[in-house]
Amino acid sequence: MRIVGLQIGLGSRIRKSPFFEALVRHGLTHVTVYNHMYMPGSFGDPDEEYRALVERVSLWDVAAERQVEVVGPDAFTLCQYVSARDLRGMKVGRVRYAPMCDHDGTLINDPMVLKLAEDRFWISIADSDMLLWCRAVATERGLNCRVFEPDVSPLGVQGPRADDTMADLLGEWVRDVPFFGFVETSHDSIPFVLCRSGWSGQGGFELFLQDGSRGLDLWDAVWAAGEKYGIHPGAPTLNERIESDLFSYRADCGAGASPLEIGLNRYVSLDRDDDFIGKVALLTEQKRGPARRLVKALLTGERFPATSESPWPAVGQDGTPCGEVRVAAWSPKHESNLCLALVSAEVAGGPFRTVTPSGETLNASHHAYFAEQ
Known part of the structure; x- marks a missing residue:
């Protein structure tokens, strides 16, 4: 049943992103709530938003993809323990998709993990309260690390002309950034991490803005660079992400499935020689079958x-x-x-x-x- 005219009341309980005013300026019509933030759903023409994504370039506010920063001597120990995927061998400047489970082997998030330094990581989360989870685990295990949410808000540039857009903005060097690789950079004194990643199958980048006061400046800079390529405002596109095998935690499983049921087997390291949360339950499930x-x-x-x-x-x-x-x-x-x-x-x-x-x-x-x- 569709409720015509239903509105979401705006208020301080649900946060706006640093790009929110740009969304309104471009005609935002639909929002959802993700990680206690407003996340754009559509600008009124889903068909054109799909075409822009698969044929040209689309600009997305994905600031609701929050970061859990873990820093300190035991930062890796915590990230390795909460991740069902082995993070050993990961290099600075690289990313791994790392499903996380509870002790029963139930998937509770499927984040990317970015390694910024040997003792500093960002866990780039889907829609669940991983900040609270990681803080609790760190405290219970007596780990020497700080766990907090940094001032970091991703902006997605997705589509076949994303490389051209970012090369015009930053230089030809961006074309050499590998998939799931990132570089700390800036434009016009706006600091961000440029990462080749994104929630579509069309390729592109996520710009992890590190100064929330410069959100509109970054949006406008990317928009100007992409105008000649037909840039269009958009949002994570449900039909395209299903076509491209991109998982949406909670939407696709109701927060009650295991990664083996979902089909994420290759991202779960059950042959690890160390322990992680959910390992025993997942090994049992693997033996009997999902x-x-x-x-x-x-x-x-x-x-x-x-x-x-x-x-x-x-x-x-x-x-x-x-x-x-x-x-x-x-x-x-x-x-x-x-x-x-x-x-x-x-x-x-x-x-x-x-x-x-x-x-x-x-x-x-x-x-x-x-x-x-």
């Missing part, structure tokens, strides 16, 4: 006018409940309705059905296991 799997499926029916707002029940061919369609949207790439569904291992890989909030029954045909194409 009970559910996250799958991508094509759905029948008319083109969805908008993305789904809540999970839909999934049932097997025999009518038995088998899980949930977590998110669904129209896919321009596949010219079909597309969904991510968390379903039983017995049903995963085959057809199932789902029922929309309006009561329409849709058939789902298996497209791929998530993250395993």
